[in-house]
Amino acid sequence: MADATPVKWDTTYDKAWAAKVAQWEWTWTDDDTVETHGMCPHCIHPMTREVRRASVRTLLAVSESEGELVPVVVACNCTATHPEQPEGHRGCGKQATFMLPL
Numbered sequence: 001m002a003d004a005t006p007v008k009w010d011t012t013y014d015k016a017w018a019a020k021v022a023q024w025e026w027t028w029t030d031d032d033t034v035e036t037h038g039m040c041p042h043c044i045h046p047m048t049r050e051v052r053r054a055s056v057r058t059l060l061a062v063s064e065s066e067g068e069l070v071p072v073v074v075a076c077n078c079t080a081t082h083p084e085q086p087e088g089h090r091g092c093g094k095q096a097t098f099m100l101p102l
Contacts (some may be wrong), residue, residue, distance in 0.1 A: 006022070006080070007082055008092075010094065011094070014094055018067070033051070033052050071098070
């Protein structure tokens, strides 16, 4: 079903958006992968974020200690097309960085 009034692409930081997404539960799907999902508070489309512990540790060169906090960007990655959405991008543009214990 098409949106009645599509939300424009918007990368402006939104504290309320971040606060709502911060409440989502992270679930370990296996020993290396944690994910969260929900409805984007801005565009109200489904979005998900999956993080692989080994990849993040390698990329950020962090220790192997479990539970170390690392920065993880969570961005709307819905499949809807939003007005003014740059070509090659997904979602409505909203994102925030969270510290996640990996």
